[in-house]
Amino acid sequence: MFGRNTRDEPFEAVHWDEITQFTVGRTMRNTFRKSKRGEGAHAVRSMRMRGGEEYMVPGVYIVPVELSASLAKGGFRLFEDEAGRQLLCTVLPDGSDRYRVKDHADREIGCIRRTPVTKRLTRQGLWMEQPGYPSVVAPRAWARGGPGASLGRGVGHVLDGIVDSLLSFGSDEAGGSGGLKPVVWAAVVEDAGEEADGEYGEAVLTFPRRTDGTRWYFVKRDGWLDKRLAFALAVLRESDTIGADRH
Incomplete structure (x- = not known):
């Protein structure tokens, strides 16, 4: 249905609800030589290792509503x-x-x-936005109180080594010589009053820094966020940032 497969996928597809680390695209293998990367369907892909190399295994397939x-x-x-x-x-x-996200029965999952x-x-x-839960946003470092205060409650080890990197100003993808700027989506504290902005x-x-330029997202295992919202956000973000849907 989706076409553009130039090679067979090396692994069986991963069930979407088991995915905790994913990227968006067509590349099948993370290797320095472009000729060996392979190209498959446009998909949300998780990582599998074989022979010390990273493979991007499709778990969710992406199809435009309007081809043009x-x-x-x-x-x-x-x-x-x-x-x-x-x-x-x-x-x-x-x-x-x-962007309204609806399931197979046309029930709204969130936005x-x-x-x-x-x-x-x-x-x-x-x-x-997910009904029944706090809004989930990705703050920049100069939100009130600084990165330590704004991301201080309930974050835990996920942000170790990431918060300090959020201090530089720029676009969502701006970064210095170290590579991509990490981004963290966190729940808004809703019961702290008006002064808690x-x-x-x-x-x-999370979208952490990778010096090799690969673009991995990490969604919390067994967390309350519906992974379909995480996939939808990542697909939109990759379309905005690198035109992934036009590759």
């Missing part, structure tokens, strides 16, 4: 199988700052939202 439009403009569907028979969810813009320009100094460009709790999704 980018994923961000036309929306997309995520499927559990490459044949496109098992719909996982649909992600559609609603004409505002929202991916774009941060207003007026808040881009304190938050990254995309954030998540910039305070965040549990980290549920």
Whole structure:
């Protein structure tokens, strides 16, 4: 159904709910030589190791709703199988700052939202809403109280070595000589009163620094965040950042 497969995938697909580390794209193998990387279907892919090398194994397949439009403009569907028979969810813009994420039965899972320009100094460009849970945003380092205070409650070891790297100003992807800038999506503290602007709790999704340029996301194992929202956000972010849907 999806085409563009130039090689057979080396591993069986991973069930989407088992994925905790993932990337978005078509590359099948992380290797220095481009000719050996291989290209498969556009998918959310998890890591498997073989012979000391990283393989990107598809778990969720990405299909645009409108073939002539980018994923961000036309929306997309995520499927559990490459044949496109098992719909996982649909992600559609609603004409505002929202992308509504609905399951196979058209029930709303949540929303991916774009941060207003007026808040881009304190938050990254995309954030998540899931009914019954706090909003999940990615703060920039100069939110009130600094990175230690704003990400201090409930984050734990996930942020070790990451918080200090969030201090430099720039776009979502700006970074110095060290490579990509890490991003952390954390739950907004909702019960701390009006003076708590910039305070965040549990980290549920991270995009850490990788010096080799690979783009991995980490979603918390057995956490409350619906992984379909994490996948939807990552697909939109990769489309915005590197035009992954046009490769």
